[in-house]
Amino acid sequence: MKIQESGEDYLETILILKQRNGYVRSIDVANELGYSKASVSRAMSILKEAGLLVMEQNGNLVLTDSGLQRASGVYERHTMIAQFLEQVLGVDHETAVTDSCRMEHIISEKSFHRMKKFLIEHGKNA
Secondary structure, three states: OOOOHHHHHHHHHHHHHHHHHOOOEHHHHHHHHOOOHHHHHHHHHHHHHOOOEEEOOOOEEEEOHHHHHHHHHHHHHHHHHHHHHHHHOOOOHHHHHHHHHHHOOOOOHHHHHHHHHHHHHOOOOO
16 A cells, blocks of 8 residues: 555654654654644554554554564665765765655665665675
């Protein structure tokens, strides 16, 4: 299913918060992104309908297998692009992170794989 760029951002944020805290609730996502609880609630409903997320009885958000796969892909693009911008092009960290947030959604698979291959071949992949 095709989801919006913002949906990918939510999935990535849920993945990061789960890794950081061990659990994720809607309020955690709202606080992390600086969005209203209502906006996050609507987005979570859309992600649930898409089969990418389940909400447990206690309010914890859990990515489904397909949600985890999607979130992991976005996160990998984000980190690799930021790494490429910093280590290869010499862009400062803050700019690299900001730019990678935008680029992760629009980069083609072909370009991303070439970038990833370059990092690996040149020993720049962390």
